[in-house]
Amino acid sequence: AQSVTQLGSHVSVSEGALVLLRCNYSSSVPPYLFWYVQYPNQGLQLLLKYTTGATLVKGINGFEAEFKKSETSFHLTKPSAHMSDAAEYFCAVRANNNDMRFGAGTRLTVKP
Amino acid sequence: GAVVSQHPSRVICKSGTSVKIECRSLDFQATTMFWYRQFPKQSLMLMATSNEGSKATYEQGVEKDKFLINHASLTLSTLTVTSAHPEDSSFYICSASGGGAGDTQYFGPGTRLTVL
Numbered sequence: 001a002q003s004v005t006q007l008g009s010h011v012s013v014s015e016g017a018l019v020l021l022r023c024n025y026s027s028s029v030p031p032y033l034f035w036y037v038q039y040p041n042q043g044l045q046l047l048l049k050y051t052t053g054a055t056l057v058k059g060i061n062g063f064e065a066e067f068k069k070s071e072t073s074f075h076l077t078k079p080s081a082h083m084s085d086a087a088e089y090f091c092a093v094r095a096n097n098n099d100m101r102f103g104a105g106t107r108l109t110v111k112p
Numbered sequence: 113g114a115v116v117s118q119h120p121s122r123v124i125c126k127s128g129t130s131v132k133i134e135c136r137s138l139d140f141q142a143t144t145m146f147w148y149r150q151f152p153k154q155s156l157m158l159m160a161t162s163n164e165g166s167k168a169t170y171e172q173g174v175e176k177d178k179f180l181i182n183h184a185s186l187t188l189s190t191l192t193v194t195s196a197h198p199e200d201s202s203f204y205i206c207s208a209s210g211g212g213a214g215d216t217q218y219f220g221p222g223t224r225l226t227v228l
Contacts (some may be wrong), residue, residue: 026167033217043118043205044219051215061219088156100146102155 002027002093006103014111019078021106023065023091031069033074034092034100035065050074061085080109086110114140116208118220125196126228133191133223135206141186143210146217147179150203162189186211196227 007022011094020077025031026077032051050060064080074091094100115138125131135145144163148156153228160176162168162183170176178200189208193200202226207217 034216036219041203041222041224043221044207046218048125049216094215099161100158104155106125 002031002095002099003100004091004093004101004103006089006091008016008106009104010107010109012109012111013081015083016080018106019052019063019076019081019085021075021076021089021108023076023103024072025074025091027093027095028045032094033065034094035059035063035074035076036090036092036102037061038088039104040087047076047089057070057110062067079106081110083112084112113214114208114216114218116206116218116220117141118206118223120223121221122124122224122226124226124228127197130192130194131196131225132206133193133204133206133225135189135191135208135220137187139212140191140208141211142189142208144208145183146207146209147189147191147204147212148205148207150205150222152203156205159191192214193225196225198227199219201225201227 003026004026026054034049035047048057050057050067061076088105090105091103119134132140147159150156159174160168160170168181183189205222207219209217
């Protein structure tokens with residue numbers, strides 16, 4: 001079975017600073033990996049996904065993530081944080097079926 | 113991108129009543145729909161997976177008789193919380209995949225259920 005660990009339940013950065021949200025996964029088969037963002041009282045919006053091919057994946061809103069098989073990681077980054085990036089971020093892993101497992105989430109706070 | 117809607121967005125009901133939540137894929141045919149539950153400041157927990165025209169598959173610990181799921185068409189799934197109690201109060205989120213959306217799950221905006 002697959003699982004996801006998100007390191008840090010809360011990350012705080014200053015506006016304009018680098019954003020780094022950590023995600024490590026466990027999967028017995030080549031995984032599909034996802035990052036979703038959730039704003040208060042809303043559903044999840046897909047930021048980006050890795051399936052196969054290029055390991056550096058670019059998503060919406062300037063976010064990107066790199067799949068590192070040797071480290072079983074899929075960390076999310078953004079070079080310069082905006083106030084509008086403040087939200088809850090979820091990493092998820094899916095094996096070769098529809099069974100998707102989510103991490104516990106990381107709340108990103110952006111300070112002015 | 114693929115759009116999934118949920119209705120209602122917020123519902124308050126009395127203990128003992130039943131509540132139906134609808135999940136619709138607006139611009140693609142969803143062969144599979146998922147229902148999640150999210151408690152405050154926690155992650156999403158998968159409740160069940162439903163494929164159009166067949167019975168839903170429930171996760172361990174989820175009462176199938178309490179959380180009735182129907183996926184009668186390729187664009188609509190419903191979750192009915194029967195005989196709701198205050199502990200059923202939660203944020204319920206559906207997602208859909210299949211058809212033009214491929215394998216990726218697209219999420220609805222969620223339904224906040226409060227049981228008094």
